[in-house]
Amino acid sequence: MQFLERAALDALFDALRAEGRAVLGPTVVDGAIRLAPIDGAQDLPAGWTDAQGPGHYRLRRGGDATFDGYVVGPDSLKQVFFPSKETLYRAERRADGKLGFSPVLPDPGASAVLGVRACDLAAARIQRAALEGGPYAEPRHRARREAALIVAVNCTRPGALCFCASTETGPRVTEGADLVLTERPDGFLVEAPTQAGRAVLARLDTRPAAADEVAWVDDAMREAAANMGREVDLDGLPEQLFGRLDHARWKIVAERCLACGNCTSVCPTCFCSTSEHPSSIDGDEASRVRLWDSCFTEEHAYIHGGGFRPRTEDRYRQWLTHKVGAWVAQFGTSGCVGCGRCIAWCPVGIDLTEEIAALRQGEGIAALPAPPAHACATDEDLVPRAATVTRVERESDDVVTLHVAVDEGLQGVLPGRFCQVSLPGIGEVPISISGGDGALLEHTIRAVGRATDALCALSPGDAVGIRGPYGRAWPLEALAGRPVVVVAGGIGLAPLRGALRSMIARPDEFPEVHLCYGARSPADVLYAKELLGWMEVPTMHLHLTVDHASPAWLGHVGVVTRLLDARSVPAGASAMICGPEIMMRFTVERLAQLGVPDERTWVTMERNMQCATGFCGRCQYGPYFVCKDGPVFSFDQIRFLFGEEGY
Amino acid sequence: MSARPRLGIFKMASCDGCQLQLVGCEDELLAVAGALDIAFFAVATSKKDDGGRYDLALVEGSVSNEEQLAHLLDIRARSDFLVTIGACATSGGIQALRNWRDVDEMIRVVYATPSYIDTLATSTPIADHVPVDFELRGCPIDKGQLVELITAFLVGRRPAIRDESVCMECKRAGATCVLVAKGDPCLGPITHAGCGAICPRFGRGCYGCFGPKERAAASALAAHLASGGVPAEALVRKLRGFTAWAPAFRDASDALDEG
Incomplete structure (x- = not known):
């Protein structure tokens, strides 16, 4: 010194x-x-x-x-x-x-x-x-x-x-x-x-x-x-917070909270961001701009059709349960460093130490599962690679499958993973891989917003940008050797198609595969021709249902869970599920009744992913980031939070 | 796009200031004029409304009399994408302050010949009368947001117009919070962003001219300011400015008024 x-x-x-x-x-x-x-x-x-x-x-x-x-x-x-x-x-x-x-x-x-x-x-x-x-x-x-x-x-x-x-x-x-x-x-x-x-x-x-x-x-x-002006007890806090998601305090603090985002902006550890795609008026020159965001904004948790955190109490709870809760599981440390900024710069003076003390008063403990460790860190500049649409297949009124050739080729194209598909000046969207290999990708896309509308309107020869693939694939190795039940709802068949193709190609490892697939109507059934082909495959067993039948439809009518019975879910089976969250919830319940345990039930999650690399924080889900720790999870990993309103 | 999309810019009860923002987009105006057929823009051109269809209609101003309402219904019927621009069109404007008063009495007091005045009892936002495809807030609207809106319309993206608090922009801009550091009653935490936090960046509190953000907790902010000694009358005046009739501000100011 x-x-x-x-x-x-x-x-x-x-x-x-x-x-x-x-x-x-x-x-x-x-x-x-x-x-x-x-x-x-x-x-x-x-x-x-x-x-x-x-x-x-x-x-x-x-x-x-x-x-x-x-x-x-x-x-x-x-x-x-x-x-x-x-x-x-x-x-x-x-x-x-x-x-x-x-x-x-x-x-x-x-x-x-x-x-x-x-x-x-x-x-x-x-x-x-x-x-x-x-x-x-x-x-x-x-x-x-x-x-x-x-x-x-x-x-x-x-x-x-x-x-x-x-x-x-x-x-x-x-x-x-x-x-x-x-x-x-x-x-x-x-x-x-x-x-x-x-x-x-x-x-x-x-x-x-x-x-x-x-x-x-x-x-x-x-x-x-x-001589600290404040103190806080962080011991055991993650388990307490996640065990008290219905604590009365969340509503009390929400009566004062303005959901303005000042706390997250001044927090030295908050890292959530969003992005925009400004362009010239003709659209020929564009860029992607990243800017600070906050889990207190509505858009942070918004996906097509709605937001996951509409209420202020959902947002405050999201922030605190991440900051001093799930953060510990994710990064081995609390996200709070005791600087007091969120208290000073909250326009209405909400005191994090006071809220934590109040939340500690209560009942309920929930253990948080550990997220997977990511040993190495490879550089990711977030820049798409140039790619060209080679073929467009119209699957239904609002769904197309794009076949895309990436100029440089891609590593790690596996079913269950996803790519960020982009159009300059319009946007980037996460789209699951529905087929393909390193040279060619298949993406099945439903037109639900401006970016997906534009993607669905592409023709062969058009240029797109591709980043990825990202995330965790379906664990086919872990599934091999047992009967497999694949449950898909609507567009949810897309991320499963590649896995189904792989299982069909490996009949020794996958001797019995059941596909239970529910679509809105017969006209919405995806990959109809391929499904017909699968009916001839000895190892594949197809069970189809629609919500609304047409006069020509002779098959099942009703929700997909009604297809699940002792015949379609053989003893000892494992399961893979993709569909709307409500459908997945009922499916998991039904599968459990039929003897499929959580650890052999695999689901794929959808959240507001923008960066796909864990940087933007928008798909944070308990101890996970859906983009890098998922989107495929075994159900025992997410059971503690699945279906919880506000997450 | 083979033909250029037709743009019409219309006004109801308003000061023309929002339309002038487009004229003020000097750098981008030529590009806008090149990409769009500006078919009707009374402030800047002498062309009359030819009665045809509009791909994009920008509507300024509030509905303040029967004639405007009829005009609005006509525009809506002839427009594919209708965007309201400014505080008047999106919330009723400063003139919506009359919604709390007896209009007939005011007419008698203010005008020498009250019979010349033909007005509705209220000034109301466009969306109260016809479906609106997008709202551009502000008094006046922000040039950058207007260009973004037009560009997004042409290119086919969702406009990067964020429904978040002014505080988000204020913090990104690195401004010091005037509420916390000066005690200046600032409506930033409950106000829709888009202005670039212009008032706080110049050291004064936001007065809410972009109207409420989603989930604007106006009563919660008012309660906090009141506990810091701001009188209820001052809070009512603060909330009843250029966007007074916007529900979140209206309800909170009514509660304070009654309270």
Whole structure:
């Protein structure tokens, strides 16, 4: 540990600039401590004091010309590493009709961020886990993170809303910093845990810290930890929250909550985003832009036909059960770092620590299943690959199957996985793989919105963009050797078709396959010709039903669960299901009655997936992200949450 | 598209300010004019309504008299995609303040010759009278959103017009919250985004000219502001501005008024 005179603080700026670093640091802007470009020590908020309370933040001048009078303002490293709005790629329609996609990747110059607190370094680690932790890594986030040198400060005077001691993320800086400063009246005790930090330190005129100064830091940190303005008990919280999804408190807090998204915007770990597809008026030039989103917006959980979280109580519960609940299962840590921002910047002053304390009062415990581990993280720039429609098959009035050739070919085309299919200027939609291999993809698409309308209107020769495939495939290896019951509703047959083809091709492993398929009407039956062919296959047994029969229809009428009986569900069978959630719920129940256990029942989930890589947070479902941990799940993985309103 | 889609821009009771936003789209106006056949736009061209069909109709203003209502029904019948633009068209506008008053009495007090005045007792949004395909909020509407709407219509995408709070835009823009840091009563948390948080970015509270966002908890915000010392009358005035008749603001202000 070294000692730096207060008067020499400008030398730190000189040292950082000598390395070519742009310096960001705390400074007073519009009545708050903000993180902004600064030139020297004179821009730092010396002598400023903040008064923070629920929904309340005021700055005033006064006291000593030191830096210990204030804690965090609304900004954090999130702004630096994960900007609120950025272009991900540009797309153009070339003269030959082909699409050209080019990534937009930042080229961040070297930077230094000053005055970062322990809570925010913990938050940066947690955001990194979400954006770079696997199976995909966001290269834009990494580039910005790696370009920054962090000059952290130990908090000696925590604020009224601070509770990092409870979350074990402060007040002492223990991670993520290149330099750590602890302020004393006469100067700063400086530690340099990294090589980059030591290089900066070497440029400064410092002296070794005396033993009593080193001891003083330890004392100051102990004292700070004992002087937190708030506290929270996170122990066992995930199990309590998920065991209390009907707790009366959710409704009580929803009476105050404005669902405005301020809490998530200032939270240094919240990472949810959405995307837009701006274009020129002729549509020939387009881009995809990512911007911060919030689980408090309606659109966050919206899929065609409706939203999963219409009520404010659903949204608050979603946020809290993720932040301090499912987050632990997903990332091994709570998503709360005790910075208090969500309390200060909530317009109506909802206090997370108070809500947690209230929710702890109650009954109910639910264990959360662990999500699958994603060992490696491959770079994912989120840029589609150019592809061409080679064939269009009309399946029904509003459903077509596109055959798509991807110029570069694709790895990992397996039934159950999905691709992001895009049209520049219109949008990207997740579409399951209904057939194909590395050279050719089949996507069966129902026209339910603007993007799917446009996709369904494509003709052979038209260009599209393809990203993927993503997600988890049907576990055919695990299913082999037993009878298999495939239950499909409507368009739900699409993600199952590839699996059915594979099982037909491997009769030794799949000697008895039952397909129970329900469509709205005979005209809505998908893949009619292929189904007729399957009727000739000895290992395949077809059971069809429609909701509304036409006069010529001689088969079953009614819901698909009525097809499930001892004949179609043989003893020892496993099951695969895809359809509307309500249909899947009744199907699972019926299958359980017929002896198919949860762990041998596989379902595929639909949520509002935009990035498909776990970055955008929109398909977060309990401990999972549907895009990367699913969309195929065994039912025992999701039983604890399945059908729960608001998820 | 072989023929260019026909665009008509119509007005009811309004100040023309929203139409002028299109004229003000200097950079994009030529592209818009190239992509669309601007068949009727009284503010900018001398062409008369030829009685034909419109692929896209932009309707400004509220329904304030019988003549406007008849005109609106006619436009709707001749338009494939009808978009209301601005606070008047989407909520009834500032002139909807009369909906709380006795119109006959006001006419007698204000006008020298009350018999010249032919008006309905209320000013109401377009969607109260005909089906509306999309609403563009604001007083006035935002140029960028207007261009996005037209582009999205032409290209065939869902317009990137987000029904979220002004706070989302405010935070993305890196503005300091005027409610929390200055105690300025700001309607941002309950107001539909689209303005780019222009008022908070210039240090003043939002006055709700884009109208309520979905699930606007106007009463909850009002209760909080009241607990901070803002008098009920001031809250009523705050909610009864350019979008006073929008249900979420109307109901909350009525509750305060009665309360």
